[in-house]
Amino acid sequence: MEYPNKEFIDKWKDISGKRESGMEWTLFVPPGEHPRTQRQFNLYNYYQLIHKIVKGKGYRTALEIGCGRGTLALFLHAYDRMQVTLLDSSTDAIGLARRNFHVFEGAGEFVVADAADTGLAEDTYDVVTSIGLLEHVPDYHKVLMEAYRIMKPGGMLVTLILPRKFSLQALNDVYKFLLRPFLPKKKLQKDYYRNTDTPKQYVTAAQSAGFAKCSYFYANPFPIWTPIPYICERPITMLYRAILRFRRLWTKEPMKTNKFFSHGYFLICFK
Template sequence: MPIDFHDHNNQSTYASREAEASWIQTIERNVRLQGKRVLDIGCGGGIYTKALALSGAADVTGMDFSAEMLNGAAENCRDIPNISFAQGNALDTGLKDGQYDIVLERALIHHIRDLSACFQEAYRVMKPGGKFIIQDRTPEDCSLEGSSSHIRGYFFEKYPKLLQQEIQRRYSGIEVIDALRQTGFSLTAEFSYWETRRRYEDFEQLGLDLLGRTGRSLLFELTDNELSELVNFIGQRLVIGQPIQEQDRWTVWIAEK
């Protein structure tokens, strides 16, 4: 069954790692963060909220529709003074018009059915000239084969049903760009980005992470037995005893109001 983001037991599943240093470097090459007001919609466990706040933003607001996710985010970001959190919906944030210099929606839009309404709300809360950063996987990103670094590809090799579910909920680059332009945004950049998800000392550590479904909503579609079979399947394809650097390919779009 799908992950329940409102379940207390899932509070920390998206707060258990740090943003990759290369992620913030990639963002800073395209968007100036220094002194800016930032809104992180769909912040989950606050991983990227924290990264933005520690990279020179004046203040960062993390927003999520789940109170449990926000509780985990608050714990993850405790003692960082320029971070605040608010519960809200990506289609109706409840925020005032024209407040933010930058809006981030990372790993969010595949959960959204009405892309136009989502982008209209982001447009409304942004200042003129503000930057809109979207990061998500396209069907092409999802369809890459599994490898020693692209572990996710093995999910779909073992269970093709997962790939079909994944593709059905993902937007193509053309769909994202069309929705941005129809909303009034000007596209300034579109690029693929390989992000290191985590480094594991060995397969045993990776296996435990997979069995915990940590930060992987897709794995909640599997039963416990199916998940165990998947971990065994992946173990047969990796060199046991060697470190693993897991990466995922994303597409990033940056647009300006």
């Protein structure tokens, strides 16, 4: 499986070179702390959704495919005490994940491999998860087949898909268009390849890979604003946290939303 553009591969090389005082190299929120940036807010609350989905099922082992920074695996390890394995085809991404685990004193297994051909033993993991991976892969059915193979019977696939689609999130495209005359070209890179497949198409693909009891829901109604000065990140994040608390007055899960407002959708399947 090859990523369909060079920018996606180069992303991890660029991020891994950032100094530790910046926030891009890590999106982890240690226990007892609060998100300080928009991306931290997103990843922390995506983890909270996944935590509620897997809670109480006795799962102890998890694999994050396309792990990037390893943020989700680090959450599962630090908050849920899971034994985690992190897999990515990029050595720079795995290096960044190792850095995160070292700084936050986590323990995990790190694997450089293709998500469609991991080389891992079958029936190994209780949970296979990813955030923002499948939409970048033209033939994601192979990734789903491999996830099914390496998952234990009774295990769960939980993946967040962020496809190219029209929604409220397009506000950031308008924002970037207005900024274009004032910012260097490198600050306004084109988006990576994303497919436009619907949740039902992913459900069909997962079922054909062998999964059962597949479902999905739309998530994250909060627009992300980028690029912005770092000093603006915390006020926006504090506002979003306040809105999240307010939404809890009438909805049990305030990160769930509808198609128009959402960043993407979670796909949940069982083996």
